[in-house]
Amino acid sequence: MASQKALIIPAKGSPFTLVERPIPTPGPGEVLVKLAATALNPIDYVMRLNGFAVTEYPAEAGIDGAGTIEALGEGVEGTGRSKGDRVLFERLKFSLDYGTFQQYALTDAKRTYKIPAALSFEEASTIPLCLTTAGLALYGPHGPRGGAALTAPWTEGGLEKYKDQPALVFGGSSSVGQFALQFLKLSGFNPIIATASAHNEAYVRAAGATHFIDYHTTPYTALPEAVSKITSTPFSLVFDAISNEETQRTAWGLTGAGGTLAIVRTPVVGEPNVVLDGGRRIAFVWGGVNYMDAEPAGREWADKMYAGVEAFLMDGRLRPNKWEAVTGGLAGIPGALEKVGNLQSSGAKMVARIDSA
Known part of the structure; x- marks a missing residue:
């Protein structure tokens, strides 16, 4: 053999x-x-x-x-x-x-x-892994390990659907953060605010961030004030690609009524994937469509994701x-x-x- x-x-x-x-x-x-x-x-x-x-x-x-x-x-x-x-x-x-x-x-x-x-x-x-994590967190259906259930850009009417709605990404230079920014851009969010180190500013802007905040010079305690200078519209989507206790608590405080906080580590601010105060949700996802494949509706969703994402990879809209x-x-x-x-x-x-x- x-x-x-x-x-x-x-x-x-x-x-x-x-x-x-x-x-x-x-x-x-x-x-x-x-x-x-x-x-x-x-x-x-x-x-x-x-x-x-x-x-x-x-x-x-x-x-x-x-x-x-x-x-x-x-x-x-x-x-x-x-x-x-x-x-x-x-x-x-x-x-x-x-x-x-x-x-x-x-x-x-x-x-x-x-x-x-x-x-x-x-x-x-x-x-593969980090693209899936970002995609599931943003567009996966609500469920035990579901996402924010946004209309995906690979579905009919999904491109630019959230035009001019603000979004915030913690850790925009991370592998997951990079794909979150690219997906949010495809979905039409604007402004897209990202936190990262100063030396990664060009990297996060290339992925889709319209505004950049250096978390070294703007600590998380000062982030709400910094964000308020960019937009006064409540965030319907906050993506925390770092998800330690400090970032989760700050991110949850910035998540607007009826909005979703997407995280990649165990939640410390509330139970995931259930409706919480103000109609808000926490989407806790860490990659893998294997659990989606466990039932027919999940497999159908995953099939569409793979077909749609492959098209975006081929034409360079996902990098x-x-x-x-x-x-x-x-x-x-x-x-x-x-x-x-x-x-x-x-x-x-x-x-x-x-x-x-």
């Missing part, structure tokens, strides 16, 4: 170990992707550290992947995915064969995006994050992941080239 190099987690809390393991075979509806690049995420660090989302050991981390379809499972031929296609994808299953810290991985053929010719594998690998190379292929991931897990990287996604392993 053909084998591949893989970076596995032998046991909870154990260091990553580079091993040889079999190349898996795609099942019905699946494709086997020969990975070229993978982007690193905090969830990968937490998986190794405390076993988050791990069901058995040895385990395989890695959520974001980009590469070339090597083989098709039963039922995939004729569905728009072919051997040799360049695709990007977000890992949706947590068993060993689906992680992206290895040379080959399985994924659901319907949950892939084709990579635009203009994008490198490294650029493409920065997209990848900036990225920073991880040296050493698979072997270089553990050291780089320590920086990611300890929040020591800023304004760029760390990417490992898998085919250089």
Whole structure:
């Protein structure tokens, strides 16, 4: 049986170990992707550290992947995915064969995006998880892990639907914040106010921010006053891509009646996805459409999202994050992941080239 190099987690809390393991075979509806690049995420660090989302050991981390379809499972031929296609994808299953810290991985053929010719594998690998997180938070239906249920820009009448309504994004230079800004621009929000460090101002403006606030010189306690100088209209949507206690409390205070605060970490200001005081909601989402696929209405919504987002990727209206190379292929991931897990990287996604392993 053909084998591949893989970076596995032998046991909870154990260091990553580079091993040889079999190349898996795609099942019905699946494709086997020969990975070229993978982007690193905090969830990968937490998986190794405390076993988050791990069901058995040895385990395989890695959520974001980009590469070339090597083989098709039963039922995939004729569905728009072919051997040799360049695709990007977000890992949706947590068993060993689906992680992206290895040379080959399985994924659901319907949950892939084709990579635009203009994008490198490294650029493409920065997209999947954080794009999904932002998309679900803004446009996902209300539910246990639902979103703000805004009309999505990929649906009829969705582009510019929220024209001239203000929006606020905390952490606009973060990977999730970047996609939140791009989606808000497509939806027509204006002004779009973003917080970030001064050296990332151009980056957040390029993504869609019309106004920028440096959180170093304008502390969160002073943010309401700073925002009031830009707009007096209440915010129907505040997106907190940082979501620590301080930012959540400030963001919740700026969320207008009937509005939604979207967050990416455990809520500290109220119960998520239920109607709270003033008709406000908290949307707590952290990527993954696998839970949407659990029931028919969710699958239908996810199908439309994938089709619509692929069109936006192809025409360049959705762009990848900036990225920073991880040296050493698979072997270089553990050291780089320590920086990611300890929040020591800023304004760029760390990417490992898998085919250089």
